[in-house]
Amino acid sequence: MAKKKNVTFDDIAKYTNFSKTTISRYFNNPDSLTLENQQIISDALVKLNYKENKVARILASGKTEFVGIIIPDLYHHFYSEILDQILSTYETFGYKFLVFIGNENEETERRYIRELLAYKIEGMIILSHTIPSEELSKLPIPIVTIEREDEYVCSVNTDNYMGGYQAASLLSRHRCDILIHINTPTLEKVPAYGRLQAFRDFCTEHDLKHEVLIRELGHTYETAQPLLSDILEYLDASYRNLKKGIFLSSDTHANVLLNLLMRKYGRLPEDYLIIGFDNSPISREAVLPISTMGQQTDRLAFEAVSLLVDRMNEQKKRQPVPLDKPIHKVIPPVFFRRETTEK
């Protein structure tokens, strides 16, 4: 770990015979110099083996190129997938990401945000549900949320309503006798509520026999399994000999139900159709590839970072123009037909 003295603006000024102001302009507004002078300074940097000290630049420009991300958990495979996609935008936008897993600890999230603000991060992408968007909107940096309550902040969400509607419609076209929706308790203002609402609307509009089962499935496989096992017993008992079309609110839970069926019957019985949500990795890695209403995680991630970059650039202007109202981008879901709906 060799320690070398850093090359300073002073050193560059002396070497090139320019003033320190000129050197500073080269870094902050290079186009204000002639191309020739830019070249002289650029050559000097190489000769002097100049290593940029970005901390000093941050103080000068207010630009850190750091963005904070808060993810609720990494148990739901959707979150590790979208985290992967957000981080991979580094090659496009150059922003570096400070990542935090909230685990529903609201106060720790607040502390983390306060800390990041003290470090002059430029913006945040928030997927965790704990802090209300009204509070987030008062932070002094741009915020973009993904798939959470977003009344007061910019957001990028999947068209959850379309997803729920299509899922119900598909199960109906497969001539299921009873349509079931399994979900966790979800507040109406959370985008994912659209999955439930659309399922209900479709079934009501088309006068289909249906049932919605809401259970607190928790944040681990171990909490979800006994509850879904009870649901399976209930369905087997209540709808024997009926073709059951089941739409679950996540692939993570669809996988648990599929495993229970495979263990009980050694196969997916003819009278069970399953559609998950997310197109997260588990839907492909399950014992049978699970049909799923896919979220386009790559597009959600790209649009969120892209929208955030727009807002962060606006903030850097001398007179940033505030938004009249938050921007909400909506990405359509895409259905992946796999083996759990092949009847």
Added chain:
Amino acid sequence: MAKKKNVTFDDIAKYTNFSKTTISRYFNNPDSLTLENQQIISDALVKLNYKENKVARILASGKTEFVGIIIPDLYHHFYSEILDQILSTYETFGYKFLVFIGNENEETERRYIRELLAYKIEGMIILSHTIPSEELSKLPIPIVTIEREDEYVCSVNTDNYMGGYQAASLLSRHRCDILIHINTPTLEKVPAYGRLQAFRDFCTEHDLKHEVLIRELGHTYETAQPLLSDILEYLDASYRNLKKGIFLSSDTHANVLLNLLMRKYGRLPEDYLIIGFDNSPISREAVLPISTMGQQTDRLAFEAVSLLVDRMNEQKKRQPVPLDKPIHKVIPPVFFRRETTEK
């Protein structure tokens, strides 16, 4: 997004009638002031609504409290699990993490590291395999690696050899007729090579019939599945009516093989025993819970951050004492007996 003028040390000095030096001492070495004076300044900060500007502090102290992490991918469930564990050390150590997914793009990793260095991050935890440890050891900040080649840098690894030895031993005690090890091509200097080496050693020492199958299983479920499907056909054909004990180098691949067996037979046949490696989430979420030689990801993560914090603290001393040689911590694996070895 209200813009407010930041409160400076000058403002605090004026308000309290202390010198700027005293205010600076309050932030950097509070114990050098009397408790009474600490209280006066503390009250003033509240009155003035002072928001700490950490960027200014970084310049003064050289401390950013930022640590970089490079993960190879998020396909292998072990990586999302250990990332989760590393990030959760925030509450213990207060370090914030800049996360990057390498995806085997060596040059992008180098560029990312150069950028982070320019931002004066304090240290890095590296799990990706691309950059040789000799090169990493020349970086001007402490590095700790986890489960990768580590000759020239500090590291925390699982005792892979013990894991491989125990896995083979367990399959042998279950009176398997043939022991199989399935792995991807692994360099000898990578810690995970110990799994393969120990399997071979145990079988040779105990004169057991065994076979090692090395395949380039790739980085997706889709690349691994056809290769493991071929392996299953081969095993069914070559070792019919023999009790087969199969040790796979990761739970991610054990899950693929288990799914193939369940689809083919509707259950795990009596003559197949399976042990994975990692105790990653997929081993619990699989159609049958998979027996696995578990890595203690919580301990790996904690020890890695803890070791890194020690080295970062040393670097902050006026005369940091360099290490004579890198520290290598080793964490024992823990076997989780589940349903794929219950015969």
